[in-house]
Amino acid sequence: MTHAADCSNVTPTLNVQMDTVLAHTLTLAEPGHVAIDVAARLRELGPYQDPNAWTLSSGQAWFLASGYQGMPTIQRNSDAMDYYATANTNRPVSYMLGLRPPNHNDGHSQYCLTPTQGQCSLADSFQIWVKNADWSTTSLRTSCPPAYEGNGYSSGYIFHGTDAETGAGTTAPPDDDLFSATAATGDFYVMELSADRTQVTFHSNRAGIFPNGAPFRTCAVPAGVQFYGQLMQYAQLQTNALPWIKYA
Numbered sequence: 001m002t003h004a005a006d007c008s009n010v011t012p013t014l015n016v017q018m019d020t021v022l023a024h025t026l027t028l029a030e031p032g033h034v035a036i037d038v039a040a041r042l043r044e045l046g047p048y049q050d051p052n053a054w055t056l057s058s059g060q061a062w063f064l065a066s067g068y069q070g071m072p073t074i075q076r077n078s079d080a081m082d083y084y085a086t087a088n089t090n091r092p093v094s095y096m097l098g099l100r101p102p103n104h105n106d107g108h109s110q111y112c113l114t115p116t117q118g119q120c121s122l123a124d125s126f127q128i129w130v131k132n133a134d135w136s137t138t139s140l141r142t143s144c145p146p147a148y149e150g151n152g153y154s155s156g157y158i159f160h161g162t163d164a165e166t167g168a169g170t171t172a173p174p175d176d177d178l179f180s181a182t183a184a185t186g187d188f189y190v191m192e193l194s195a196d197r198t199q200v201t202f203h204s205n206r207a208g209i210f211p212n213g214a215p216f217r218t219c220a221v222p223a224g225v226q227f228y229g230q231l232m233q234y235a236q237l238q239t240n241a242l243p244w245i246k247y248a
Helices: 037-044
Strands: 054-056 059-062 075-078 084-089 093-099 109-114 126-132 138-143 157-159 169-171 189-193 199-204 217-220 228-233 239-241 245-247
Touching: 054 059, 059 084, 075 084, 075 157, 075 228, 093 109, 093 228, 126 189
Parallel strands: 157 169
Antiparallel strands: 054 084, 059 075, 075 239, 084 228, 093 189, 093 245, 109 126, 109 228, 126 138, 138 157, 189 199, 199 217
């Protein structure tokens, strides 16, 4: 660490040798000032992808040693077909990437921002629901808790596929089935909490393609609520790429 020789108020410089290994953290402090954990600050810049940010449900899911295209991957157990809350973030998050191919194999998935760590409910969670039924096309739904949206939708669902349920809320026209088991690189849906924590906005690279708009959906958030990331997996031995997140 090099300081100005005359102790003037000049930002010091830090130099380390090549191949230096820093033991877990790098903390910088100046007398009279709060110490800064540099590693922690960098992690919070996000979005990022880190298995250490997630807790896996014991006996229900595990990390694969290798995944699609080298991405960290979560695999569900072989129990009967049903939704399992297989992975949740250890801390509140403000951002979650719900779909990034190749993201999962045959089965349904729910990506959630939930106020209750370890579970995902339509009543209070923001969701991106993905259905992959035949390895060729993928249907998507975005969901806001009906009470938060304030627009009269009975279920909170907007459908982005051809499987809309009668009476289940608003129905959007198909977004051309370009989301599929082998979707184009760069396709994504994102849920993001605003800086003032008053709304969640859904973004997509499909924002310029009917019916989404840009941004295509924004929902109100009750005051003081914080959200955790949650992955729900449905199928036996289903695999999902670890979602990108950003800490709140």
